[in-house]
Amino acid sequence: MTSDYDSKPVYSDVKTVTFESVHTITVLPIPARDNICITDDTGDPMTAVSLFNPSGVLLRQFSDVGSGSRIDIGNYPPGIYFLRITDKSGNSTIKKVIKTK
Structure with a gap:
């Protein structure tokens, strides 16, 4: 509840928002040494995959x-990295990658 300019209560409509998972993206192995494999259960190609360091600096696209x-x-170098994976619909997901020696 909020107040209007004249201090009378004003109520907002209640809205329902539903998020549906379109598909599942998997990054293996975790932890990884040299290579990681990205799979999408739909089989569709990802339009963009970006690799970031923990500070958010783009390392590779x-x-x-x-x-x-x-x-x-x-x-x-060994550490934690993040992949931003974007599908053909423009949906993005972030996956954590652990790099070992």
Whole structure:
């Protein structure tokens, strides 16, 4: 409840918002040493895959990555990284990647 300019109560309509999971994206193995594999249960290619360090700095960008594609992370030091994966509908998801020695 909020108040109007004349201090009378004003009520908002109640709205329902539903989020549906379109598909599942998997990144394996975790932890990874040299390569990671990205799979999408629909089999559709991802339009963009971006690799970020923990500070949010973009390290590398890939386009038109097919489901089952391998991405080489062997040149990066051990640590935690993040992948932003965008599908053809423009939906994005973030996955954590742990890089080992």
